[in-house]
Amino acid sequence: MHRSLITPLTTPLFRRAVLTCALAATAVTSIPATAAASKTLTVYTYDAFAADWGPAPGIEKAFEKVCDCDLQFVAADSSIGALRKIQLEGDQTKADVILGLDTNIAEAARETGLFAEHGADTAALTLPTGEWSDSTFLPFDYSYFSFVYNKENVPTPPTSFATLNELPNDFKIVIQDPRSSTPGLGLLLWIQAAYGEQADSIWKQLAPKIVTVTKGWSDAYGLFLKDEADMVLSYTTSPAYHEIAEQDTRFAAAPFDEGHYLQIEVAAIVKSSTNQELAKQFMQFMLSDTVQDIIPTTNWVYPATSTEKGLPEGFTSLHVPEKTLLIDGIEVEKSRAQWIDQWVETLGN
Secondary structure, three states: OOOOOOOOHHHOEEEOOHHHHHHHOOOOOOOOOOOOOOEEEEEEEEEHHEEEEEEEEHHHHHHHHHHHHEEEEEEOOOHHHHHHHHHHHHHHHHOOEEEEEEHHHHHHHOHHHHHHHOOOOOOOOOOOOOOOOOOOOEEEEEEEEEEEEOOOOOOOOOOHHHHHOOOOOOOEEEEOOOOOEHHHHHHHHHHHHHHHHHHHHHHHHHEEEEEEEOOOHHHHHHHHHHOOEEEEEEOOOHHHHHHHHHHHOEEEEEOOOOOOOEEEEEEHHHHHHHOOOHHHHHHHOOOOHHHEEEEEEEEHOOOOOOOOOOHHHHHHOOOOOOOOOOHHHHHHHHHHHHHHHHHHHHHHO
């Protein structure tokens, strides 16, 4: 029997917050409308995206200038939480668009049958994977999973999972749970993509160094910032936040010889929406220079297109993996439950 997203083994994958989540906790349920308009377009997303310091406010303001509409963002605690909300609401959902799933869970979302074709022109996409052919899920940003460290505390970081495992067990890392966190799932897939049948051996060697496994990204990053761990599972783009927002250059992402696993965030139109044309206009707008220039310094990841403005200076010095790892979404959906079961058994969680 197919395991749906709402079975216990695949409890909601808590979507990681942007880096400012580690410094400010904001409970957001929606971005209120500010202008009268003929139609309302409702976008379900994750809390960090909809927060005051996230991308949503800037996108809302810009889109309402061109759409003759009221754009409203409704936030769940994670993108998977937003998906579950749409599943539970069924045809009665108010959502026109969902924003913030990633390619690791897009196939599971596709199998719900809840989403329509986006109709967007994807020619401007500049993803590491090359051309994009998915007519349902539209990318809007991406980054790579990585271990982030403080250069003052770790002057010689590990350069692979092998060298990480060779370090003394008093070298500590903090990671996220793949059952409740997209970075946690990303690490699981990263090791799986790099080591295949030997993945279990890597986890067994890694286990003594894991100080804790958190439910989501923000808890893990917060512990790291409090010096509770030497490294934290995050993104290659995470140091850009510290450099740009805090003028702090102490943080870096450790380059791993195995390569780094790619995360691509996507949006989709809800099939039951009565605002199909407006939703398609919004999807195309997500690829505009206006939105793509907002993404780097609010979501702290790479935009999905190359804009005229280009990347902020703090992004140009980031480590860009020479080898990109990515498992096909169909294979992830086929094997995710098995890999998670094996991970639970290995780590005793």
